[in-house]
Amino acid sequence: MISRSERVLNYLILSVFALFALYPLLSIVSAALAPPGQVPAFLPTDITWGNFAEAWDLGRFGTYLRTSAVVSTSVVVLATVFSVMAGYAFGTMHFRGSAVLFYVLLLGIMVPTEAIVVPLFFDLRDIGLTNTLLALVLPQTAQSVAFGTFWMRAYFRSSSRAMVEAARIDGAGHWRTLWSVLLPIGRPAMITMIVLVFMWTWNEFLIPLVMVTDESLRTAPLGLAFFQGQYTADFGLLAAGAAIVATPVVVVYLFLQRHFIRGMVEGAVKE
Amino acid sequence: MATSAAARSATLADARPPRAGGGRPPGEPRRVAYLYILPAYLVFALFLLIPLGRAVVLSLYDWNGLSVAEWVGLDNYRQVVADEGLRAAFGHAAVLIVFYAAFPVVVALALVATMTRARLRGLGFYRTVLFVPQIIAMVVVAVAWRQIYAPDGPLNQVLRAIGLDGLARAWLGDFVFALPAVGFIGTWVQMGLCIVLFLAGVSKIPRELYEAARLDGAGPVREFFAVVLPALRNEISVALTLTVIAALRNFDLVYVTTAGGPGTSTTVPSYEVYRRAFEIGQVGSAAAVAITLTAMIFVLTFGITRIAERGAA
Numbered sequence: 001m002i003s004r005s006e007r008v009l010n011y012l013i014l015s016v017f018a019l020f021a022l023y024p025l026l027s028i029v030s031a032a033l034a035p036p037g038q039v040p041a042f043l044p045t046d047i048t049w050g051n052f053a054e055a056w057d058l059g060r061f062g063t064y065l066r067t068s069a070v071v072s073t074s075v076v077v078l079a080t081v082f083s084v085m086a087g088y089a090f091g092t093m094h095f096r097g098s099a100v101l102f103y104v105l106l107l108g109i110m111v112p113t114e115a116i117v118v119p120l121f122f123d124l125r126d127i128g129l130t131n132t133l134l135a136l137v138l139p140q141t142a143q144s145v146a147f148g149t150f151w152m153r154a155y156f157r158s159s160s161r162a163m164v165e166a167a168r169i170d171g172a173g174h175w176r177t178l179w180s181v182l183l184p185i186g187r188p189a190m191i192t193m194i195v196l197v198f199m200w201t202w203n204e205f206l207i208p209l210v211m212v213t214d215e216s217l218r219t220a221p222l223g224l225a226f227f228q229g230q231y232t233a234d235f236g237l238l239a240a241g242a243a244i245v246a247t248p249v250v251v252v253y254l255f256l257q258r259h260f261i262r263g264m265v266e267g268a269v270k271e
Numbered sequence: 272m273a274t275s276a277a278a279r280s281a282t283l284a285d286a287r288p289p290r291a292g293g294g295r296p297p298g299e300p301r302r303v304a305y306l307y308i309l310p311a312y313l314v315f316a317l318f319l320l321i322p323l324g325r326a327v328v329l330s331l332y333d334w335n336g337l338s339v340a341e342w343v344g345l346d347n348y349r350q351v352v353a354d355e356g357l358r359a360a361f362g363h364a365a366v367l368i369v370f371y372a373a374f375p376v377v378v379a380l381a382l383v384a385t386m387t388r389a390r391l392r393g394l395g396f397y398r399t400v401l402f403v404p405q406i407i408a409m410v411v412v413a414v415a416w417r418q419i420y421a422p423d424g425p426l427n428q429v430l431r432a433i434g435l436d437g438l439a440r441a442w443l444g445d446f447v448f449a450l451p452a453v454g455f456i457g458t459w460v461q462m463g464l465c466i467v468l469f470l471a472g473v474s475k476i477p478r479e480l481y482e483a484a485r486l487d488g489a490g491p492v493r494e495f496f497a498v499v500l501p502a503l504r505n506e507i508s509v510a511l512t513l514t515v516i517a518a519l520r521n522f523d524l525v526y527v528t529t530a531g532g533p534g535t536s537t538t539v540p541s542y543e544v545y546r547r548a549f550e551i552g553q554v555g556s557a558a559a560v561a562i563t564l565t566a567m568i569f570v571l572t573f574g575i576t577r578i579a580e581r582g583a584a
Contacts, residue, residue, distance in 0.1 A: 007391070009385075010385075010386045010391055011391070013382060013385065013386065014386075014391075014397045014401075015397075017382070017401060017462065017463070017466060018397055018400040018401060020459070020462070021400055021401050021403055021404055021459070021462070021463045022400060022403065024412070024415035024416060024419060024459070025403065025404075025407065025415065027415060027418065027419065027425065028411070028414065028415050031418070039418075078314070081310075082310045082311035082314065083311060085307045085308070085310065085311065086307060086308040086310075086311035086312065088307055089303075089304040089305075089307035089308045090304075090308065093301060093303070093304040093307075094301060094304075095301050095302070095304040095305065098304070101308065101312070104320070105312075105315065107569070108315060108319050108320065110516075110565075110568055110569060110572055111319060111323055111565055112516075112519070112520045112541070112561075112564060112565060112568060113520070113522075114520065114522060114540075114541045114544045114545075114561050114564055114565075115322075115323055115326050115544075115561040115562060115564065115565040116318075116319055116322035116323055116326065117322075117544075118326060118329065118544065118548045118554060118557050118558050118561060119322045119325035119326045119328075119329055119558070120318070120322045121548070121549075122329075122336060122554070123322070123325065138314060138317070138318045139318045139319070139322075141314050141318070142314045142315050142317070142318035142319040143319060145311045145314055145315050146315055146319065148311075149308075149311055174303060199406055202408070203406075203407075203408035203409065205408070205409060205410060205522070205523040205526075206522050206523065206545070209526075209545075210545070210549065220408075221408045221409075221410040221411070221523075222410075224408075224410050224411065224414065225410050225526070225527055228410075228414055228417075228527065235418050238414055238418075239414070239415075239418075241414075242410075242411045242414040242415065245408060245410065245411055246407050246408060246411045249406055249407070249408070250403075250406070250407070253403070253406050257398075257399050257402070260402070260405075260406055261398065261402055261467060264405065264464075264513070265464075265467075265468060265471075265509060
């Protein structure tokens with residue numbers, strides 16, 4: 001029972017805020033697609049790929065994307081396997097110390113990267129691990145495992161206890177119960193965890209900034225930061241670089257946006 | 272049959288607090304649980320817990336990263352309070368909390384309050400668009416906003432076009448306006464999140480509540496405070512938790528937009544951690560700032576959750 005003018009007003013408000021959310025990103029896309037050297041006021045008149053080609057060569061984004069892909073994939077795979085296993089134990093089994101161990105993990109979710117990156121750098125340097133892929137992958141796996149275990153435990157706790165019992169009565173061991181009974185139904189929870197870990201790892205800036213000096217080990221956001229330091233004047237070029245860095249996460253988001261929103265919103269509600 | 276028996280034993284198991292030894296359903300695996308959590312906990316301990324403990328230890332030393340460290344007790348923490356530069360950095364963080372958390376929450380609340388009676392179609396589209404700033408790498412966000420704030424960028428062009436030439440300036444290079452300019456980027460990032468959260472919240476309020484309020488003669492303002500605000504308590508708590516933490520962990524944005532400048536007008540604790548540890552060789556002080564920042568995040572997160580829970584009781 002809402003009047004027509006009220007409905008129009010509602011859409012108007014939403015549209016204004018939607019435009020506000022999109023404007024900075026559209027300004028990047030339009031500057032990147034405009035002919036090199038031009039910065040369009042709103043939308044480019046001609047669409048060219050010149051900025052992309054030049055940024056790709058000058059900025060070595062091919063290398064950076066490859067590093068980012070390797071790091072993100074490694075973190076996602078490790079964190080997913082470890083979190084599923086740990087979440088299964090915390091969610092379905094009784095064992096001494098489980099509460100304490102779980103709460104320590106919960107605290108770990110809140111620890112900011114700033115707090116661990118300083119000792120990590122100096123200790124990894126002492127054992128010769130800085131400037132390696134491991135220095136990028138392992139700390140981020142640790143952070144992701146804290147969230148992932150919390151997330152998967154919530155799923156395993158909510159999953160039907162009766163099904164676990166039934167599987168056991170059918171003679172399935174705990175290992176088979178996990179992989180052939182619980183995980184197939186738990187796919188949505190797992191996808192949510194995977195897309196979040198992927199996004200966090202892809203977008204991470206501080207850890208790569210501190211851990212690597214080797215140019216071939218720079219991740220995409222780090223490469224973009226260096227690129228911007230060199231080509232401040234040419235916004236079209238910079239915008240093309242920024243678009244290249246943002247695209248992988250945006251593509252995943254377009255397909256799985258429900259998972260992003262659900263995960264980031266529910267992930268904040270501890271217990 | 273088997274299912275109902277299993278369900279019954281499950282409720283029994285749930286009703287009883289798990290004790291070591293007895294009280295658990297037969298066949299329940301127990302020790303094997305340690306094997307399941309081992310890989311996760313090993314990585315977690317080696318690369319998060321131990322570094323956190325090492326940060327606490329480092330914060331008690333004076334160390335430049337190379338020579339022998341010297342024990343100074345709590346001196347580095349005294350510096351956090353006494354040192355003007357660090358005090359300023361925490362002050363800037365407080366300003367940024369207003370921009371990252373207070374503004375988006377208040378504006379989003381006002382917004383959904385005017386929209387409460389709507390059951391709009393196409394909300395999914397708006398949700399997708401409004402949430403986008405949350406998923407973009409901060410470096411990309413910083414590149415976009417540096418251009419918007421540039422001396423000849425869109426913001427100044429608009430100001431000049433409407434005759435406000437006096438206001439046009441190099442926003443990120445201005446001693447007074449750089450911090451609010453960085454803060455406003457935070458407002459932009461968090462605004463959509465808050466709107467999406469609150470819209471989901473109001474859509475769960477039963478229609479009868481509004482009707483009851485209206486029958487009692489409540490106007491839109493009373494309706495907001497009596498119906499909408501209490502119903503959104505959880506969503507507000509989630510929004511505040513996420514946005515306050517984001518305001519305290521904004522290293523990337525500051526590093527790329529202003530690097531703390533001009534002067535020290537946009538330094539923040541997370542930037543000071545990096546600068547002290549890796550640029551000016553004050554590792555102990557950097558660790559003390561990092562631990563203080565971590566403590567603040569813990570306290571604020573628990574505080575926000577507690578207030579929300581007490582309000583509900």
